[in-house]
Amino acid sequence: MRRLLPALLALxxxxxxxxxxxxxxxxxxxxxxxxxxxxxxxxxxxxVRFTVPEKYEVEPGEHEVTLRDPRYEDYTTKVTVQxxxxxxxxxKLKELxxxxxxxxxxxxxxxxxxxxxxxxxxDVSPVYINDKFYGYLDEMNNRGSGWLMPPGTYTVRxxxxxxxxxxxxxTLEANKVTVIPLKAK
Numbered sequence: 001m002r003r004l005l006p007a008l009l010a011l012x013x014x015x016x017x018x019x020x021x022x023x024x025x026x027x028x029x030x031x032x033x034x035x036x037x038x039x040x041x042x043x044x045x046x047x048v049r050f051t052v053p054e055k056y057e058v059e060p061g062e063h064e065v066t067l068r069d070p071r072y073e074d075y076t077t078k079v080t081v082q083x084x085x086x087x088x089x090x091x092k093l094k095e096l097x098x099x100x101x102x103x104x105x106x107x108x109x110x111x112x113x114x115x116x117x118x119x120x121x122x123d124v125s126p127v128y129i130n131d132k133f134y135g136y137l138d139e140m141n142n143r144g145s146g147w148l149m150p151p152g153t154y155t156v157r158x159x160x161x162x163x164x165x166x167x168x169x170x171t172l173e174a175n176k177v178t179v180i181p182l183k184a185k
Contacts, residue, residue: 022060022083022084023057023058023059023060023083023084024057024058024059024060024081024082024083024084024085024086024087025055025056025057025058025081025085025086025087026039026055026056026058026063026065026079026081026086026087026088026089027053027054027055027056027086027087027088027089028047028053028054028065028067028088028089028090028091029047029048029053029088029089029090029091030047030067030089030090030091030092030093031091031092031093032069032071032072032093033046033047033048033051033053034046034047034048034069034135034139035047035067035068035069035072035091035093036067036068036069036126036133036135036136037054037056037065037066037067038065038066038067038068038133039056039058039063039064039065040063040064041064041066043126043133044056045124045136046124046136047067047091049124055086058081059081060081060082060083061080061081062078062079062080062081063078063079063080063081063087064076064077064078065077065078065079065089067089067091067093068133069093069135070129070132070133070134070135070147071095071096072093072094072095072096073093073094073095073096074093075091075093077089077091099149099150102150102151102174102175103148103149103150103151103174103175104148104149104150104151104172104173104174104175104176104177104178105146105147105148105149105172105176105177105178106129106140106146106147106149106154106156106170106172106177106178106180107140107141107142107145107146107147107177107178107179107180108137108140108141108179108180108181108182109141109142109143109179109180109181109182124136124137124138125137125158125159125160125161125162125163126158126159127140127156127157127158128156128157128158129147129149129154129155129156129157130154130155131155131157134147135147137158137160137163141182146177149172150172151172151173151174152171152172153169153170153171153172154169154170154171154172155167155168155169155170156168156169156170156180162184162185163182163183163184163185164185166180166182168180
């Protein structure tokens with residue numbers, strides 16, 4: 001027994017150290033489900049994808065979680081993540097007042113994206129319009145999609161592993177669709 005005790009203590013210490021090094025996760029569920037999840041200021045993806053909440057791996061400790069959707073007020077909270085555990089965030093964003101018409105429509109299109117290459121590749125690259133998060137690329141990359149926005153000039157920025165860097169000025173006209181073409185790298 002005396003010989004087993006040191007070996008047992010060493011084994012327990014190594015198990016504790018391994019458990020302490022284990023990451024945890026954050027999962028957000030609420031409305032709207034398409035809200036973007038930002039952990040410690042960095043975009044990590046949508047809250048829900050295909051009606052299933054996403055789970056984002058993080059180091060144990062305290063993290064700031066922000067949920068954003070352009071039609072709603074941002075929601076920010078702090079969560080503490082334990083090693084090997086999932087911290088859950090429940091949210092319901094408050095709607096912003098609608099901007100009155102007329103609107104132009106902005107969307108992405110072209111290349112393989114309209115055959116869902118961006119979905120199958122996991123490309124949920126964030127789209128920023130005038131430096132504000134508006135959603136992710138694959139949700140605005142088909143003929144029926146797009147953001148309805150007041151006519152005007154906007155700066156659109158995307159960093160996509162599938163389509164590369166997009167950083168351009170776009171002018172929307174009332175009752176017209178403006179398409180930013182995409183080409184796979």
